[in-house]
Structures are given as structure tokens and as C-alpha cells.
Amino acid sequence: RKEVEQDPGPFNVPEGATVAFNCTYSNSASQSFFWYRQDCRKEPKLLMSVYSSGNEDGRFTAQLNRASQYISLLIRDSKLSDSATYLCVVEPSNDYKLSFGAGTTVTVRA
Amino acid sequence: DTEVTQTPKHLVMGMTNKKSLKCEQHMGHRAMYWYKQKAKKPPELMFVYSYEKLSINESVPSRFSPECPNSSLLNLHLHALQPEDSALYLCASSPRTLGLAGDASTDTQYFGPGTRLTVL
Numbered sequence: 001r002k003e004v005e006q007d008p009g010p011f012n013v014p015e016g017a018t019v020a021f022n023c024t025y026s027n028s029a030s031q032s033f034f035w036y037r038q039d040c041r042k043e044p045k046l047l048m049s050v051y052s053s054g055n056e057d058g059r060f061t062a063q064l065n066r067a068s069q070y071i072s073l074l075i076r077d078s079k080l081s082d083s084a085t086y087l088c089v090v091e092p093s094n095d096y097k098l099s100f101g102a103g104t105t106v107t108v109r110a
Numbered sequence: 111d112t113e114v115t116q117t118p119k120h121l122v123m124g125m126t127n128k129k130s131l132k133c134e135q136h137m138g139h140r141a142m143y144w145y146k147q148k149a150k151k152p153p154e155l156m157f158v159y160s161y162e163k164l165s166i167n168e169s170v171p172s173r174f175s176p177e178c179p180n181s182s183l184l185n186l187h188l189h190a191l192q193p194e195d196s197a198l199y200l201c202a203s204s205p206r207t208l209g210l211a212g213d214a215s216t217d218t219q220y221f222g223p224g225t226r227l228t229v230l
Contacts, residue, residue: 043200043221096141100152
């Protein structure tokens with residue numbers, strides 16, 4: 001079983017729509033969780049860290065469900081510029097190593 | 111400022127060449143990383159330096175040789191590479207400060223723009 005699993009998508013949504021997707025992780029002792037976005041042929045960029053209580057940054061909302069071992073990302077009022085691959089990233093233990101999901105591709109169309 | 115810089119942006123090399131990739135950060139981060147990323151795949155960790163000491167080597171072939179001259183710089187020396195080594199090489203850094211368990215802001219990795227390497 002992979003440490004981090006994501007629905008690869010693609011999610012094709014119209015501008016203004018809401019899109020949400022999850023990722024699951026296998027190590028129940030994981031402490032740190034992140035969403036990164038990666039544009040084609042670019043580096044991953046931190047979108048947001050995910051806190052136990054859930055957190056929101058503008059149109060983006062992240063949730064953590066420790067009991068079911070998943071994190072989610074919701075994007076409201078999608079913009080064309082939100083088109084990207086979203087990487088779910090988990091730090092299974094405090095040892096510098098991150099586990100990356102394979103990424104969820106989101107395409108926002110006009 | 112969360113900037114990590116990498117040079118060169120693109121590199122084409124033959125299998126007998128020796129080249130180096132460079133990474134720099136001035137955020138005072140004490141951990142630096144090399145990753146390799148193939149198309150449509152997530153980044154794969156290669157090396158981690160913590161406080162200028164190599165702490166993780168993910169069984170990387172010896173044709174890749176990392177070096178951390180000081181806390182701001184990280185190099186990756188390349189020699190006798192194979193065509194399958196062609197990929198995007200990403201450098202990252204993180205503060206690596208001690209914090210409360212579960213505090214995701216304690217250690218967040220910031221990536222440089224990468225060097226796109228082609229081995230002929």
C-alpha cells in the first residue's frame with residue numbers, strides 16, 4: 001500500500017465552480033500535512049499546511065481527519081489560474097522525509 | 111522571502127561529462143534537500159543535509175555526489191550519468207527548527223525552480 005494515495009483526476013470544472021478532493025495516508029503517526037501545487041514543468045509550491053482543526057486561506061480550505069486518515073482540499077469559486085496538479089504531502093515521522101501523493105490534476109475551463 | 115535559487119535552469123550533458131548543479135538559499139534554513147522528478151511523477155528524495163551534514167542518502171548511485179559547502183549552499187556533482195538520469199532536479203530547504211508535535215509550520219520545505227537535466 002502506498003503511503004499517500006490521491007485520486008489522480010483529472011477534475012475538469014467550469015470557472016466559478018467548487019471542486020474538492022481527498023488524499024489518504026497510511027501511517028497513523030503522521031504529524032505534518034501539506035498541500036502543494038505544481039504547474040507543468042515547474043517546481044512544487046506550498047499552497048497550505050493542514051492543521052488538525054482545519055484551515056482556510058482565501059478560496060482554499062483544507063481539512064484533516066485523523067480518525068479516517070485523510071486530508072481534503074476544497075477550492076471555491078475556481079479560477080482559470082487554479083489549473084494545476086495538487087500534491088498531497090505527508091511527513092510520516094519527524095525525520096525530514098516527505099511522502100508525496102501522485103497528484104490530483106485540476107483543469108478549470110472558461 | 112521564501113526563495114531557493116538553482117543554477118543552471120537547463121543542462122544537457124554527455125555520459126562522460128562532469129557537471130555540477132547548484133542551489134542557494136538565504137532564509138537561514140538548516141536543512142537542504144535534493145529531489146529527482148520524472149514527468150508525471152512526484153518528486154523522489156535523493157539526499158538530505160541537516161546542519162551541513164549528510165543525514166539521508168536514499169541509496170542514490172555514486173555517480174551523484176552531493177556537497178554542502180556551507181549552510182546556504184548545496185551542490186550536486188554529476189559524473190558518468192545515464193540517459194535514464196534525465197529529469198528535473200529540485201533543491202529544497204526547510205527551517206528544521208524544533209517545535210510542538212503536530213505543528214505543521216515547524217518544518218515546511220520550499221522548493222527551488224529546478225534544473226532540467228538531459229543526458230545524451
